[in-house]
Amino acid sequence: MTRTRLEAFSDGVIAILITIMVLELKVPHGADWQALRPLIPVFLAYVLSFIFLGIYWNNHHHMLHATERINGAILWANLHLLFWLSLVPFGTGWIGENHVAPLPTALYGVVLLMAAIAYTILQTTIVAHQGPNSKLREAVGGDLKGKISIVLYVAAIPLAYVKPWIAIGLYVFVALLWLVPDRRIESRIDR
Amino acid sequence: MTRTRLEAFSDGVIAILITIMVLELKVPHGADWQALRPLIPVFLAYVLSFIFLGIYWNNHHHMLHATERINGAILWANLHLLFWLSLVPFGTGWIGENHVAPLPTALYGVVLLMAAIAYTILQTTIVAHQGPNSKLREAVGGDLKGKISIVLYVAAIPLAYVKPWIAIGLYVFVALLWLVPDRRIESRIDR
Amino acid sequence: MTRTRLEAFSDGVIAILITIMVLELKVPHGADWQALRPLIPVFLAYVLSFIFLGIYWNNHHHMLHATERINGAILWANLHLLFWLSLVPFGTGWIGENHVAPLPTALYGVVLLMAAIAYTILQTTIVAHQGPNSKLREAVGGDLKGKISIVLYVAAIPLAYVKPWIAIGLYVFVALLWLVPDRRIESRIDR
Amino acid sequence: MTRTRLEAFSDGVIAILITIMVLELKVPHGADWQALRPLIPVFLAYVLSFIFLGIYWNNHHHMLHATERINGAILWANLHLLFWLSLVPFGTGWIGENHVAPLPTALYGVVLLMAAIAYTILQTTIVAHQGPNSKLREAVGGDLKGKISIVLYVAAIPLAYVKPWIAIGLYVFVALLWLVPDRRIESRIDR
Numbered sequence: 044m045t046r047t048r049l050e051a052f053s054d055g056v057i058a059i060l061i062t063i064m065v066l067e068l069k070v071p072h073g074a075d076w077q078a079l080r081p082l083i084p085v086f087l088a089y090v091l092s093f094i095f096l097g098i099y100w101n102n103h104h105h106m107l108h109a110t111e112r113i114n115g116a117i118l119w120a121n122l123h124l125l126f127w128l129s130l131v132p133f134g135t136g137w138i139g140e141n142h143v144a145p146l147p148t149a150l151y152g153v154v155l156l157m158a159a160i161a162y163t164i165l166q167t168t169i170v171a172h173q174g175p176n177s178k179l180r181e182a183v184g185g186d187l188k189g190k191i192s193i194v195l196y197v198a199a200i201p202l203a204y205v206k207p208w209i210a211i212g213l214y215v216f217v218a219l220l221w222l223v224p225d226r227r228i229e230s231r232i233d234r
Numbered sequence: 235m236t237r238t239r240l241e242a243f244s245d246g247v248i249a250i251l252i253t254i255m256v257l258e259l260k261v262p263h264g265a266d267w268q269a270l271r272p273l274i275p276v277f278l279a280y281v282l283s284f285i286f287l288g289i290y291w292n293n294h295h296h297m298l299h300a301t302e303r304i305n306g307a308i309l310w311a312n313l314h315l316l317f318w319l320s321l322v323p324f325g326t327g328w329i330g331e332n333h334v335a336p337l338p339t340a341l342y343g344v345v346l347l348m349a350a351i352a353y354t355i356l357q358t359t360i361v362a363h364q365g366p367n368s369k370l371r372e373a374v375g376g377d378l379k380g381k382i383s384i385v386l387y388v389a390a391i392p393l394a395y396v397k398p399w400i401a402i403g404l405y406v407f408v409a410l411l412w413l414v415p416d417r418r419i420e421s422r423i424d425r
Numbered sequence: 426m427t428r429t430r431l432e433a434f435s436d437g438v439i440a441i442l443i444t445i446m447v448l449e450l451k452v453p454h455g456a457d458w459q460a461l462r463p464l465i466p467v468f469l470a471y472v473l474s475f476i477f478l479g480i481y482w483n484n485h486h487h488m489l490h491a492t493e494r495i496n497g498a499i500l501w502a503n504l505h506l507l508f509w510l511s512l513v514p515f516g517t518g519w520i521g522e523n524h525v526a527p528l529p530t531a532l533y534g535v536v537l538l539m540a541a542i543a544y545t546i547l548q549t550t551i552v553a554h555q556g557p558n559s560k561l562r563e564a565v566g567g568d569l570k571g572k573i574s575i576v577l578y579v580a581a582i583p584l585a586y587v588k589p590w591i592a593i594g595l596y597v598f599v600a601l602l603w604l605v606p607d608r609r610i611e612s613r614i615d616r
Numbered sequence: 617m618t619r620t621r622l623e624a625f626s627d628g629v630i631a632i633l634i635t636i637m638v639l640e641l642k643v644p645h646g647a648d649w650q651a652l653r654p655l656i657p658v659f660l661a662y663v664l665s666f667i668f669l670g671i672y673w674n675n676h677h678h679m680l681h682a683t684e685r686i687n688g689a690i691l692w693a694n695l696h697l698l699f700w701l702s703l704v705p706f707g708t709g710w711i712g713e714n715h716v717a718p719l720p721t722a723l724y725g726v727v728l729l730m731a732a733i734a735y736t737i738l739q740t741t742i743v744a745h746q747g748p749n750s751k752l753r754e755a756v757g758g759d760l761k762g763k764i765s766i767v768l769y770v771a772a773i774p775l776a777y778v779k780p781w782i783a784i785g786l787y788v789f790v791a792l793l794w795l796v797p798d799r800r801i802e803s804r805i806d807r
Binding site for chain 1: 629688703
């Protein structure tokens with residue numbers, strides 16, 4: 044079984060998620076700056092979520108590139124990842140709607156955390172399927188970035204109740220961590 | 235004629251359906267747990283429907299993998315299946331909106347039943363097109379799971395009027411039945 | 426230049442159109458038959474439009490199958506077709522919302538007419554690009570079905586003001602005319 | 617790494633953007649011309665944005681056709697372009713909602729300007745990756761059209777405050793400039 048259709052389906056879902064988020068930017072009735080102001084937090088939340096979905100698409104792209112064969116477990120681990128990603132637009136909309144209140148900010152972190160765990164499960168499933176000489180395992184190594192991200196999300200969720208902006212700061216930091224494309228996999232494959 | 239474009243189109247439709255369902259999770263105006271509570275049934279209905287659409291995508295993937303040539307009848311049998319699947323988001327939203335009332339729960343069963351019948355029709359159409367030595371027919375065998383699902387949906391629809399949760403229990407049972415990927419087809423093809 | 430990306434983009438747009446129409450089926454607040462009744466015309470309009478978009482996708486599939494090379498004119502003729510198809514959900518929603526009133530019924534006919542004309546333009550552009558030995562021209566022949574459809578749409582638009590159901594009857598008739606897949610092209614290509 | 621998945625993802629996003637814009641054409645409650653009239657500016661804004669997204673898809677198609685290898689920088693430059701394109705539906709809806717008021721018209725120009733800049737960045741990134749004998753650089757040449765477009769957008773934004781229709785006129789002019797497909801690239805590649 045090839046990986047092509049899995050990629051196409053995942054691309055479709057991520058492409059739709061990244062674009063339906065923009066529907067949360069409701070067209071205001073007024074035509075002045077006053078009408079635009081309440082949209083600013085929604086817009087910033089949109090930018091952050093766009094970057095997160097972009098990172099997932101990018102890394103997903105690299106991970107599947109190191110994957111030749113797909114089985115049922117990989118298909119479902121992938122759907123599980125897409126499920127959590129599908130909640131990103133909801134989390135984004137709720138943060139934006141409430142100008143970064145504690146609960147929405149924490150819930151956004153829960154969605155990001157679950158997506159990160161789902162990504163790790165998918166990676167582990169592929170490595171297990173590839174066996175001892177897994178090209179992906181070699182490329183991923185200790186997966187330090189993945190582990191740091193999960194730790195930071197776990198820290199951010201309670202911190203959202205102390206001060207939401209600390210949590211947001213941690214989310215932005217994780218995004219910056221990943222914005223550098225995963226050269227580990229890239230370099231191994233290009234070799 | 236190849237099956238590639240049929241797969242791509244079906245993937246597109248299923249990817250869109252699985253993601254527009256999340257639009258039913260309307261962003262609440264409040265920022266506390268109270269605001270989130272009415273969304274719980276909508277969320278659970280979303281999880282169930284996500285799994286059902288995932289199962290259909292997964293099985294559709296396997297079925298078409300055992301299909302080389304496409305004709306007009308297969309194209310329309312496939313569109314017929316996509317039509318019933320396209321009503322899943324509506325059924326999901328109506329169950330969630332009314333906290334599992336009898337009629338929405340029964341209607342959700344009708345949509346699942348029609349989709350199951352449409353899937354069987356598509357399978358039969360492909361087998362008929364492949365002729366006596368059909369690789370798919372051999373793989374599907376007596377299609378016991380498909381028949382059990384249809385019987386359970388038919389039972390669930392009136393039972394939704396007795397107690398909606400019995401019907402929901404049956405839908406969850408059918409989902410679990412299918413969550414195990416269809417190893418019959420998988421094993422025949424990999425051989 | 427290959428036709429693959431043109432097909433993929435058209436598939437994407439048609440898949441999205443066919444599924445966002447279902448968003449017009451707004452989830453009702455009540456949970457009884459009374460709540461469902463106003464949705465019946467919207468549902469029937471959805472069924473008709475689903476079939477029309479299915480026909481376009483199907484024929485588009487056949488037409489591009491007989492097309493090897495794409496140029497700028499074909500790209501824009503294709504986008505022109507997609508533009509008119511993109512108005513089908515609006516037309517569908519307006520008919521459903523107003524229980525088959527004259528103006529919405531006539532406007533729906535205008536959208537179908539413009540899409541039919543756009544399809545003919547796309548066909549002509551491809552034939553012109555293929556030159557005198559066009560495989561598509563040979564397959565399409567006199568394009569009788571296309572011409573009949575355009576005549577029936579032109580007749581249906583004013584008839585919607587006499588009695589909307591006459592126009593609807595004509596739209597259904599055109600759909601039935603096309604539901605038979607275009608064996609002319611299919612047979613020529615399979616040969 | 618191949619360009620196929622980048623194309624597929626971009627096609628998906630642009631296909632979704634071009635179709636969700638039509639959701640701004642809200643189905644009116646009345647069934648007469650009066651009900652349709654407020655939709656006319658929304659419709660015209662839709663037509664203009666459809667053409668702009670069509671142009672971007674078309675040129676993106678040509679540009680990637682002259683690109684064999686993709687790296688991380690190209691992936692992100694492409695996502696950056698998609699980000700600005702994703703704001704086109706919002707800009708379109710806001711112009712339509714307010715019948716071409718100054719601020720929405722200027723903001724629409726800002727979105728177009730940022731998309732044009734993002735397109736130039738993507739082009740430059742690809743050319744840099746291809747090295748001194750870049751096929752794309754040779755094809756693009758001085759990129760006169762791209763430079764004129766950016767100048768006209770920069771002029772249109774303040775002019776929207778003088779008279780919105782002047783800005784709209786400039787946007788239409790830029791669209792016409794690009795509607796002629798980019799024969800420079802096309803001819804070089806076909807050679």
